Amino acid sequence: MLQQLFSPSVQHTVDMVGIFVFAISGALLAVRKNFDVFGIAVLAEVTALGGGLFRDIVIGAVPPAAFTDLGYFLTPLLATVVVFFLHPHVERIQRAVYVFDAAGLGLFCVSGTTKAYDYGLGLTSSATLGLATAVGGGVLRDVLANEVPSLLRWDRDLYAVPAIVGSTMVVLCIHYDALTPLTTALAAVSAFALRLLAMKYHWRAPRAWNRRSTVREE
């Protein structure tokens, strides 16, 4: 058991913050897609809880935390209410939303990795599931909104890489028996900072080499 690096209440507060900011991003996309209030709530829930739900089903932690902790379910509804009434204001502070989303990314890649390792997965698999926890909700959000997942698009700033860095730092710490509250926080902060830098400087990942004109642009 790795857990209990932090007190449960600290861990829970951190989870709630991550869930709230992810839910905001889902709700805002729903408003942009012109969905009604139930569509906004569904997209908020899916974005906030989808990644952790996938992780829990894969590692066999059923029923998943999303269905056993009432706070996990109610927090996205709170985000729905906020966006429903205040969305022009929320959009105006879009920059702040992105910063919070980056914080959610850092928190979820770390907590997803440690939970997967706790359930007996290997180091590589744990890091992969940490990545899936962090980005899975956003992918489901885009699929439900019938858009190409922004995770996959080349014209978006780096999103997977910061999460991969955070997950990898955690499994390296586990491997070298150096996982402490300090190193865990460091991994989350590294992912967070890397995502902020990627947004500021528009870092992007390369596309395949030798792209020819016969490749359709879409």
Added chain:
Amino acid sequence: MLQQLFSPSVQHTVDMVGIFVFAISGALLAVRKNFDVFGIAVLAEVTALGGGLFRDIVIGAVPPAAFTDLGYFLTPLLATVVVFFLHPHVERIQRAVYVFDAAGLGLFCVSGTTKAYDYGLGLTSSATLGLATAVGGGVLRDVLANEVPSLLRWDRDLYAVPAIVGSTMVVLCIHYDALTPLTTALAAVSAFALRLLAMKYHWRAPRAWNRRSTVREE
């Protein structure tokens, strides 16, 4: 254990009817999307069984009922055959199909809620899974057909609300120890009737307040 409010054969017949009408709606969309006969069968199966499959995976009831009861698998194939040969006639009775779909919605939100509660979930989570059981198949149907889920669109008559009402009535009955065959049937009939009224009077849910012109219409 809540179950066995009804005799197993009554419960099973009710399930089969719900599965059949949901399968018809999936098969009709497949015809409209110009899919071949296998595409029709896949969409019929997914629409009919997707919601229950999701519920069973989440609560840890594996293998899910969809894969242990042959009738669950064969009923959508029967719907496929009906639509394949008779789809102009089925479309002509589209109104009847909608009525049956509303019946399926009522039945599934109730049976999904009670099954989730039986597997140890809390009241709120059980109601949520009841809702997911009722609407999940339709969402998967639309995702596979590469359309925005009609559940999320503001220009569709209320669909989630009747299921939410049905699920909530069930958990309230559980909470007040009043779940009987009568109250269970009442919850299903309420969801059914509410959906019919929503279709008749085109009740719709509100979109976000203060929608500005900068929001893209899609």
Added chain:
Amino acid sequence: MLQQLFSPSVQHTVDMVGIFVFAISGALLAVRKNFDVFGIAVLAEVTALGGGLFRDIVIGAVPPAAFTDLGYFLTPLLATVVVFFLHPHVERIQRAVYVFDAAGLGLFCVSGTTKAYDYGLGLTSSATLGLATAVGGGVLRDVLANEVPSLLRWDRDLYAVPAIVGSTMVVLCIHYDALTPLTTALAAVSAFALRLLAMKYHWRAPRAWNRRSTVREE
């Protein structure tokens, strides 16, 4: 227990080949959709492992093989590297890729069916899960790429039918107690050959009868 028809190393090599060729098909679609290198990797992983992941979650084999065997995870990354640097060459040998994909289809429908039966599912359910194992990755690939799954489209050569034939041959062999390495290989080869013939002669499945002009073409 049916397994161990083949030595574990033979089985594992066969799995790796199937995973590699499916990953190539996912990576090529990602290049065509103009995804960046991480999008290519995600689509390669999802295409190669999605079908087996779905099967393992349904039968309760968690954590799924995709997360316990490092080779399963690394093979799609190898395919990503190959496509990233050599994709014009890979496209030039598209015909070879299709042949390998057909081989993957044959291998996966057989191995998926036997694994599902081993976990206690009935014959029909096992065959259905074998089909889902073989085609599930491709469906997820198309959903993530925001395209109508090619499995469902009438203007594609038969893809489900060969897998259905292979899965059905396996369950018939199980039923008649005739499952040997020879008959297993025969089922895989039959699915493989049928898919090659379908591509060569452009066999297609029928669409619904009496399609009227009022049906929207999409």
